[in-house]
Amino acid sequence: MSDELSVAIIGCGLIGQKRARALPGARLVACADIDAGKARALAQAVPGAVPYGDWRQLLSETACDAVIVATLHDSLAEISAAAAERGRHVLVEKPAARSSRELERVAAAQRAAGVCIRVGFNHRYHRALRKARELVDAGGLGELMFVRSHYGHGGRPGYEREWRADPERSGGGELIDQGPHVIDLARWFLGDFKTVEGAADTLYWDMPVDDNAFLLLRTGNRKSAFLSVSCTEWKNTFSFQVYGKKGKLDIAGLGGSYGTERVTFYRMLPEMGPPETTTWEYPMADDSWSAEFGEFVEDIRAGRQSDPGIEDAAAILRIIGEIYRRSGYDHRP
Numbered sequence: 001m002s003d004e005l006s007v008a009i010i011g012c013g014l015i016g017q018k019r020a021r022a023l024p025g026a027r028l029v030a031c032a033d034i035d036a037g038k039a040r041a042l043a044q045a046v047p048g049a050v051p052y053g054d055w056r057q058l059l060s061e062t063a064c065d066a067v068i069v070a071t072l073h074d075s076l077a078e079i080s081a082a083a084a085e086r087g088r089h090v091l092v093e094k095p096a097a098r099s100s101r102e103l104e105r106v107a108a109a110q111r112a113a114g115v116c117i118r119v120g121f122n123h124r125y126h127r128a129l130r131k132a133r134e135l136v137d138a139g140g141l142g143e144l145m146f147v148r149s150h151y152g153h154g155g156r157p158g159y160e161r162e163w164r165a166d167p168e169r170s171g172g173g174e175l176i177d178q179g180p181h182v183i184d185l186a187r188w189f190l191g192d193f194k195t196v197e198g199a200a201d202t203l204y205w206d207m208p209v210d211d212n213a214f215l216l217l218r219t220g221n222r223k224s225a226f227l228s229v230s231c232t233e234w235k236n237t238f239s240f241q242v243y244g245k246k247g248k249l250d251i252a253g254l255g256g257s258y259g260t261e262r263v264t265f266y267r268m269l270p271e272m273g274p275p276e277t278t279t280w281e282y283p284m285a286d287d288s289w290s291a292e293f294g295e296f297v298e299d300i301r302a303g304r305q306s307d308p309g310i311e312d313a314a315a316i317l318r319i320i321g322e323i324y325r326r327s328g329y330d331h332r333p
Contacts, residue, residue, distance in 0.1 A: 010069050125292040238253060
């Protein structure tokens with residue numbers, strides 16, 4: 001491997017384009033999309049990149065160190081497994097598959113080839129979340145007790161006819177769309193969940209998948225996560241709160257339509273009463289994509305498995321699958 005990682009991107013839509021602009025320590029050598037025009041447009045912006053209309057042809061003809069998979073949900077696992085089987089490291093966008101069952105081939109390919117596979121949960125790398133993790137790791141909150149989160153957007157005209165509303169392509173609705181991010185963050189702070197309660201429902205949009213989901217997750221040592229996701233949140237919202245025995249973190253915003261990123265630390269005083277309050281704001285451009293990819297490069301060079309990886313994605317998809325099963329959604333592969 002040269003000093004600069006060679007990367008191919010499969011899936012040249014919005015996320016694939018974001019990934020192409022955030023490749024520290026790497027260069028794009030090829031890209032593929034079933035819409036060949038999208039692949040050509042992305043390749044034209046990167047000197048030397050070769051466009052393909054068929055991802056299989058890209059994997060067969062392109063010499064590269066790593067592959068970024070940024071397609072619709074129904075092909076994430078298939079492409080990731082095929083890339084790993086050819087000895088390529090993989091960064092696959094969340095949720096990595098439509099069900100935990102689809103990840104079995106990916107995990108087997110990873111074990112056989114000894115490659116690194118990172119699942120793209122870029123929310124961990126937003127500045128506010130990185131600061132929150134730093135404060136928790138420094139012991140500022142003391143022992144953690146629970147987290148609470150709400151994440152939502154309001155859709156748009158015709159949303160019920162987009163690919164996310166097609167269970168065959170998406171594997172579900174809002175729970176498998178934005179839900180993986182907040183479940184991942186909750187696991188990142190609290191650990192694995194042993195008890196899963198909750199419900200998914202279709203309350204507004206005329207579509208066969210859920211538009212709202214509500215979860216109560218519990219670890220083996222009685223730490224809880226109260227999570228909700230919605231595409232009937234008429235003002236885009238991201239809120240994630242971490243509660244410890246010595247204080248609380250309130251993380252809000254993701255930039256753009258979700259508002260300025262900020263984290264507020266409410267530190268409990270010995271006499272209790274009003275807490276000592278400190279706020280950090282991050283009005284600058286989002287660098288989560290670059291920060292995440294930079295760690296992927298470090299994983300590869302260090303020969304270590306990524307965190308989050310395939311096992312994390314499988315655990316999240318099992319939670320999602322259980323909520324869908326309890327709620328009567330039987331469309332998952």
